[in-house]
Amino acid sequence: MLSYVLRRIGVSILILIAASLLMYVLVAWSKNPLDELYASSSPNKEQLILQRIQWLHLDQPVFLRWLNWLGGAARCVVPFAGCDLGVTIQNQDVQVLLARAVGSTLQLVTGATILAIVLGITIGIVSALRQYSAVDYTFTFASFFLYSLPSFLMGVLLKVFVAIGFNDWLVDPVFSWAVIIIFSIVAGLFWQAIIGGNRQRRLVVFVASLLVTGLLMYLMSVTEWFLNPSLGPILSPLLIVAFGAGMVLLIAGPTSRFAWRTGGATVIVLAAGYFALQPFLPSMDGSGIVLLFIVAIGVGLLAGWLLGEHDKGQAMRIGAFTGLLGMGVIILDQFMRNWNSYITNPRINGRPIATVGSATPNLQGDFWIQATDTFTHLLLPTVSLMLISFAGYTRYARGGMLEVLNQDYIRTARAKGLPERTVVVRHAFRNSLIPITTIVAADVGGLIGGAIITERIFAFSGMGALFNAGLTAGDPNPVMAYFVVVAVFAITFNFLADLAYSALDPRVRAN
Known part of the structure; x- marks a missing residue:
């Protein structure tokens, strides 16, 4: 195993070096970072041009500039060696900008990734266990609909109907009788379909869910629970x-x-x-x-x-x-x-649900107030990313579970008289996770890179914004900082996925 790990690390380093050269050259050739100054009418234009040439080492060949960058980036993995990722065209330290961007993006994507994985796998398994039922068709339709929905449209819809709509509703947070009845019926239909069983059992679940949902919504309206919840x-x-x-x-x-x-x-x-x-x-x-x-x-x-x-x-x-x-x-x-x-x-x-930014300016309060403010700002972009990723996990979880349930060892387990819960949880669930592991590894790398469109819609300064700003200006250093983080995360999670295969399936071993 040790030799396998060392080989993977060595190959990963070579891939990073080769890919960084390609990325640096493409960005450097895409646009001249001095074009903005050439078109300027500033009286000290020549001085500004010379200054930017000095900052970015534009008087050197592209290959030599890449070697200088590679040497500074290599020191980032050596303790106390002095990490140097260069500066931007505004002479800002890229390392400082990268630390802020990574922190913001991790805040944004961590919740979205965890929710997408948990909800996607759960709903996919439920859909597989209720194959060709109303629940299966409903989840399938919702998954394909969300997967095909453009991210910019998802963000706009969340802003209009969730943020603005909920904030307006909080002025008088009361459910009308029509809303209570509709939601109660939908809840009853949902839970009777999920739990299943014979007609009598479904009817009991439907009535109980309808009454409980209606009663809760009525009490929330009477007590104004949404203004003072507990x-x-x-x-x-x-x-x-x-x-x-x-x-x-x-x-x-x-x-x-x-x-x-x-x-x-x-x-x-x-x-x-x-x-x-x-x-x-x-x-x-x-x-x-x-x-x-x-x-x-x-x-x-x-x-x-x-x-x-x-x-x-x-x-x-x-x-x-x-x-x-x-x-x-x-x-x-x-x-x-x-x-x-x-x-x-x-x-x-x-108006608590925010539509832009990562925090409310000049908000004073203790930990609970500040944490609530962070939550309200992360809510919409997190939901937007989660709904898009969730659809893929749902389909893969459903397909993986259906494939496993048709295997001989599952039929054998049922023939031995094992309870259905044991068959699904202990035998089928673990093996159905193997293909999902690959999807998680690829998805995490992409999300860590930052959803450029989502970050732009919600004015969130993360990895996507850093990459977009550097690429627009023809500035390789911010783009390369983005590339390094995304590449390291992608390679690391793919390596962890390989190790997870052996944990999930004992037949998979690295010799």
Whole structure:
């Protein structure tokens, strides 16, 4: 394995060097960065031209300029060697600009990538298990529609109907009876199709979903919940219990006593922690929140280790996921409690969903206010990127699951009398992830590069904006900085995908 890793690293370095030469030469030949100054009528034009030639070393041949850039970029991987990615045509340090752009893009694409993968795989598997049903046709239509929708149109639609529409609606956040009835019927149809079963079971699910959705929407309207939301001391523990039960049913099944004990112990600790943490949460910052998640996962792992009996690994997974999701409920409740303070801030003025930028200028507030502001600015571009990527994951997950479900070992597992949950989760799901691993590796590299159109629509200064600015000006240094980050991420994730193949399929080994 070590020799395989070293070979891959060596080949990757050679590919990076060759590709960087090609990229540098193409950008350098695409446009003369002095054209702007040649057309200028400034009295010190000659001085500005000489200055830019000195900054960008334009008096040297392109190949020599690339070698100088390569030497500076190579020092970035050597500690304390002095990283040098050059300067822009405005004499700005590219390294500083790159750090800001990478941070902004990572903020933007991390949530979009995780949501697209989780939702896409989940919906794809559900669609495969309900093949040729109304659910399958609905998800298939939605996937193809979103996949074919241009990114600029997606951004405009989100701005008009989500941002502007929701902000206007918050003036009087009340659902009309027509909206309540329509949404309740849609929810009933959706859940009865997802859960399935005979006609009586579908009817019961439809009626229950219709009544619960209608009641919740009515209570939200009466209490003006969208202006002052909160899960509260009743709903928060119930959600923690629901997540714990869901993890047990999904991972171990309803008959596993040690799994129920592990989930129950973790739920009890987190439910008690919800009340114990209330006096301390308002004064916490980001590092404190991360610590709470680590502690919650640790509690779940400990519960699994102590109560897992013969299958401690499975019990620890149940405890860890229950701890993660349970702590997520506690933190979400605290964010919701600070929502009213955020939207009533004079800088927000009752219109919380932002359409441009990454932060509200001059907004004052604690960690919860600042984090909420970051969320409202990232919401629309994240959803835009997520919906486009989500469609691809859905189709690949559905196709992979259908292919696996038709294999002989799946029929054998069913013939042995294994529960359908065990067949799907333990046998089919893992093998269906193999083709998706390739898609994830390619998609992450592309998203890290920044969605140029999406960033432009939402005035988000990320990797895409850095690349676009450098290419427009004929400035190779910002473009090369963009190239290095994207290339490194693409090669790294493709390498991780190769390693993931061997973890998912023991037949795949690197000799």
